[in-house]
Amino acid sequence: MNLYRVIFYFAANMSNHEQYPLRGEGITILAIESSCDDTSVAVCRNGVILSNIIAGQIVHEKYGGVVPELASRAHMQNIVPTVQAALDTANTTMDKLDAIAFTQSPGLIGSLLVGVQFAKSVALALDKPLIAVHHMQAHVLANLIDTDNKPDFPFLCLTVSGGHTQIVLAKSPLELEVIGETIDDAAGEAFDKCAKIMGIPYPGGPLIDKYAKEGNPLAFKFAEPQMPELNFSFSGLKTSVLYFLQKQESGFIAANQADLCASIQYTIINILLKKLKKAVQQTGISNVCIAGGVSANSGLRNGLTEMGKKHGWKTFIPAFQYCTDNAGMIAITAHYKYLAGQFAGMEASPSARAEW
Numbered sequence: 277m278n279l280y281r282v283i284f285y286f287a288a289n290m291s292n293h294e295q296y297p298l299r300g301e302g303i304t305i306l307a308i309e310s311s312c313d314d315t316s317v318a319v320c321r322n323g324v325i326l327s328n329i330i331a332g333q334i335v336h337e338k339y340g341g342v343v344p345e346l347a348s349r350a351h352m353q354n355i356v357p358t359v360q361a362a363l364d365t366a367n368t369t370m371d372k373l374d375a376i377a378f379t380q381s382p383g384l385i386g387s388l389l390v391g392v393q394f395a396k397s398v399a400l401a402l403d404k405p406l407i408a409v410h411h412m413q414a415h416v417l418a419n420l421i422d423t424d425n426k427p428d429f430p431f432l433c434l435t436v437s438g439g440h441t442q443i444v445l446a447k448s449p450l451e452l453e454v455i456g457e458t459i460d461d462a463a464g465e466a467f468d469k470c471a472k473i474m475g476i477p478y479p480g481g482p483l484i485d486k487y488a489k490e491g492n493p494l495a496f497k498f499a500e501p502q503m504p505e506l507n508f509s510f511s512g513l514k515t516s517v518l519y520f521l522q523k524q525e526s527g528f529i530a531a532n533q534a535d536l537c538a539s540i541q542y543t544i545i546n547i548l549l550k551k552l553k554k555a556v557q558q559t560g561i562s563n564v565c566i567a568g569g570v571s572a573n574s575g576l577r578n579g580l581t582e583m584g585k586k587h588g589w590k591t592f593i594p595a596f597q598y599c600t601d602n603a604g605m606i607a608i609t610a611h612y613k614y615l616a617g618q619f620a621g622m623e624a625s626p627s628a629r630a631e632w
């Protein structure tokens with residue numbers, strides 16, 4: 277089916293669905309992720325990801341952050357070719373699909389709307405069910421994608437990204453509970469804001485990781501907040517870095533960039549891993565995963581692996597392409613929702629809020 281004809285099917289094919297077959301084989305799902313600044317589309321069959329296409333947006337670079345209105349416009353430009361590329365890469369066609377999944381929340385509302393409306397149009401055109409997926413739940417389940425080394429349930433997952441920092445207790449693919457989270461900035465935001473203070477271009481997190489490799493993580497000490505229970509706070513770190521740098525001579529940042537990056541990264545990872553250790557102690561669960569964009573950070577990956585060896589945890593980290601925002605994780609979550617018969621109606625709407 278030609279994607280450009282979807283709109284005509286939208287008008288012509290409005291019949292009601294029969295009960296959808298709940299079968300354990302041959303389930304092919306098209307998944308769309310558009311919560312922030314990447315348009316991503318994946319095809320998954322029987323829980324195996326056949327394609328995971330990500331169209332990034334470079335339009336935001338000169339603004340030093342994601343501009344919501346520009347993001348939604350870019351999603352509209354990208355969505356049709358990205359869906360086509362995902363189908364082609366998976367060597368499948370629209371008529372082979374059993375369900376259409378989309379990210380419902382949380383995210384930028386204008387960006388989410390593009391994915392939700394497109395998914396609804398395709399579902400109506402094909403007379404197939406819709407599956408609404410929570411973005412943060414999907415990050416956790418990225419650990420179940422295409423690997424022989426999957427965590428057994430129950431497991432703990434530290435989800436760290438530019439927008440969120442959470443510790444999640446996963447009892448099954450669809451029984452997830454947030455047991456700790458940030459009360460202000462996310463860990464990824466802390467990386468980006470500290471980078472901005474040092475004049476490192478956006479997005480600064482990956483560059484801090486790169487420069488940190490040459491630096492001494494104990495060269496400078498920055499404030500670590502004392503938060504109760506399993507919650508996090510990162511806004512104080514940014515202030516601590518700012519005040520420290522304001523007291524220095526000009527040229528200090530350039531001369532100490534690697535040590536500054538290594539010390540900031542060390543502090544952020546220390547805050548994250550200390551809480552993860554506390555979560556393991558409190559729950560007695562030692563299958564431990566990380567997920568989200570910051571799980572691509574080499575310091576965090578190494579830190580988790582080392583901590584796992586030290587304390588006897590089994591640790592799991594998704595492949596790089598499933599750490600940052602991607603539709604593969606939406607597809608795997610949708611697969612489990614399909615098996616459980618959890619479909620969305622045509623009245624489903626996006627939500628910017630993170631509750632789940």
Ligand SMILES: [Zn+2]
Binds near residue numbers: 415568569600601
């Ligand atoms: Zn994300």
